[in-house]
Amino acid sequence: MLILxxxxxxxxxxxxxxxVTILGVKGMQxxxxxxxxxxxxxHREEIFKRIQAGSPAPEKHDDSQ
Structure with missing residues (x-):
């Protein structure tokens, strides 16, 4: 793993x-x-794993606000 x-x-x-741009850091996020x-x-990792397991991904929404 490359660490930057x-x-x-x-x-x-x-x-x-x-x-990939760092937009902000707040605590551990x-x-x-x-x-x-x-x-x-x-995809976020948890969504990717769900897709790989054949489970439907949750509906798309824009959470950039």
Missing amino acids: TRKVGESIVINDDIK VRIGIDAPKDVQV
């Missing part, structure tokens, strides 16, 4: 077309933004 240190507002780039092509699926 970033500050709020800083980013990492993966494969020239995926950008880190808020990140992911800019990726539409054909790249991005």
Whole structure:
């Protein structure tokens, strides 16, 4: 596993077309933004595991507010 240190507002780039930006840190929570092509699926780990197990994913909603 590659481990990187970033500050709020800083980013990492993966494969020239995926950008992960640290938006904020509050206690033990880190808020990140992911800019990726539409054909790249991005899931939280618990949702990914549910999909892999064949369970339906919960409905999509925009929680960016």
